[in-house]
Amino acid sequence: MSDPSNSSGLLRRKSISDIAALEATGEGRLKRSITTFQLTCIGVGSTVGTGIFFIFSSAVPVAGPAVIFSFVIAAVTAGLTALCYAELASSIPASGSTYTYTYTTIGEFVAILVGACLILEYGVSTAAVSVLWSQYLNDLLDRTVGLRIPDVLSHAPGDGAGFGVNLPAIVLVALCAVLLIRGTSESARANAVMVVIKIGILAMFAIVGFTGFSLENLEPFAPFGVAGVGAASGLIFFSFIGLDAVSTAGEEVHNPKRTLPIALISALVVVTLIYLLVTMSAIGAQKYTEFEGQEAGLAEILQYVTGSSWPSIVLSAGAVVSIFSVTLVTLYGQTRILFAMSRDGLIPAVFSQVSPRSLAPVKNTIIVAFFVSLLAGFLPLDFLADLVSMGTLVAFIVVSAGVIILRRREPNIERGFKVPLYPVLPILSICACLYLISTLHIQTWILFAVWLAATSVLYFTYSRRRSALEPNRLQG
Template sequence: MSTSRTPRVPLTPATLFRLKPLPQGDQAEADTGLNRNISTLQLTSFGVGATVGTGIFFVMSQAVPEAGPAVIISFLVAGVAAGLAAICYAEMASAVPVSGSTYSYAYATLGEVVAMGVAACLLLEYGVSTAAVAVGWSGYLNELLRDLHIPAIPHVLSAAPWDSDPGVVNLPAIILVAMCAVLLIRGASESARVNTVMVFIKLGVLAMFAAIAFSAFDAGNLSPFAPEGFSGVTLAAGTIFFSFIGLDSVSTAGEEVKDPQKTMPRALIAALITVVAIYVLVSFAAIGAQQASKFEGQEEAGLAQILDDVTGASWPSLILSAGAVISIFSVTLVTMYGQTRILFAMGRDGMLPKFFTKVNPQTLTPVNNTVVVAVVVSILAGFIPLDYLADMVSIGTLVAFIVVSAGVIILRVRVPDLHRPFKVPLYPVTPILAIAACIYVLSGLHWYTYLFFLVWVAVVVTFYLFWGRHHSLLNVTDDPLGES
């Protein structure tokens, strides 16, 4: 029996690059075991919630030392690359409205082995970004506790040899991951409602920051504008890009949204516009209010420190820290959600064990996946400092964006008559520009980021070659290429 279910598949191009059939007609909204009840506003909030926060609340301390005041341009460069890719995501999400995000899109357009390589990117970017956000959240939490005259949550026991301060575990980050896991296990709709509330709090807090920071705006802080030249701008854009993972998270909810072929493109575009506007506004205000040299080393609640310096009072930074604690919670929540749904899609396709397809009959959530993600992310967040994490997320996100943009072109050629409620404008110029922009941002990353990334992808592809391809559900379909 096991032999018939898991045949030994020959290692040939025909099997490595076989395509998953595209959902057509009623299949696009078929019952997959998940609960389809997320609205357009909630899905837009997923994108904003997973994006605004990571790039603003604490990545400035890494990006400004690299680019100087020209970090404003870095945000625009990253935003243009992400925007072009988001438009491509909108078409793919409307044409292939399923869970799994770029993994599922690659499976339908580029082939099984490429999909597994993309899955490696997604698992890396979601897992590491969740950990990076949790690390930054702990700084704002302890800043808030100090402002309230409550003892900060201590870092305890650890010995991470690569850490500049060995012997420390980031306990607040682990607590955050555990709280998000509990909420996700309770249900996707509950998580979506909580996230929407958090997003509105976040936008209000950042608007307050911009208003106060602009009151102390000093044009002298913009000079020298680009001390490291355009190479610094590019390097900072690569660092910043990890925060745009939130746009990808929208497409992980394809099987839990109402009317996905219309809802997903609308949510992607709305989230993109909101995110870029907030990033440019807040970064411009921050640079105008504080000299670029002071950003370095401000990982712990950097924006709150700016408000302290500007007002000389504690209440603005207290509000900002409270808002950051609440809103960065939403980033962790959504990125954890996205990773659990990618694991679900992979398990359903046979690329991972059936363990990852189990759905709780009461909550209709993949509890096993949530627990696994929480454990892995807790280890990363507890032991690895933030500056080791951001670039690893950026490279995974950029590769995923390139695959989606290429997938738009391939699918237009291979299945020109496929129903597409949303189409990329200025095709094929837009997807080509998206690919070029992402490659440009990739060029600014450190060499060791590529090394770690390639090792990780090699591990996942090796798993596929020895296990995944023999358990793929396409082994038992009559039309593995999906072209009948």
């Protein structure tokens, strides 16, 4: 049961036995249909493509060729956090990711704030990568048939289109929603195929890019010094967002205590290797001063290196497929977090209603797709990316702290994986996330504070009295 000493307070908690009891009854349970390979592909699919296809145009002008170290810093931060996720996922194998872990380790009020952070991570990230998909779709159409979707129909207001709308981004969100409504297993299989394609495309970029590698392009190596490397690290972290999507599938995988840690760590290794190869190839093939302002930048680099259009056409086509898979998985992660919050009574019950046919949260998916499509259609990319990074880093801090709290509070529970060098690595993870947060713009801090304030109002006016842990619970 929940913590009896705090049954009506802000920090009342769900116990692991509560989660186990829910699993035993099968009440509101999602269908277990995802394999270890498919789950690893969910991690890779939600990460590779989130930033690697566009991040160079904003990160390289800030750090120069030393951007490779920025990628290393971001990778280490993601790696430390992934280890913490692996331990909590193997201890609390339930849907909801960081939200559920927070509810179990810290308490209800912090959990709903973390849920708000995850809405930024998944919901806003889905919108951001949908905007990027629109860019590569336009590039592919231009290179193949010589046509471009007019700016007024492919750029949001504030993104060079006046009163325009990003229609391709909206269409992409709708397509992903349709696939998710059909069922989780079908979506996982489609994502696995798209992940294999995207890895092949990025491998092709690295191979072709290295044929144009020149040491002269690496000089000066760090034109903006350590400050530039640090600033770029905060931007680049956006490229690692999505690894934690693995943990949102805790109720839909076979043998979660074993499968979740394996999939998390495997996805991290694959993603890091891909990023480092692509980064070295890109900065060696093109002078750092030429990256700024490039749309569909990787395709432009291939065009420059080869002097031929076919490699860039292949890459643009691969990016269209790759970013589709990212959108699919991040939309999936968003719906599962809202599913968990709804089942706990903190948001309306419609988000936890499951279709009898597909055992998928269909109404949840439709609602999320509607609001995400509005963000994708009417907000510019840069605005979206910074908010995603802030929400994710805060959630990562809570996960790392959760490992320490759960080790002290429940040292004897079964753990399928344990963070090595405890408590050093969780503490380092917290410090690394705080460092990256410090590099974000002040406007992002202000918007994030407003978002958390709005969530607090929701909690005190609605969620607290309808919580499943509330003795005198209101319905509706």
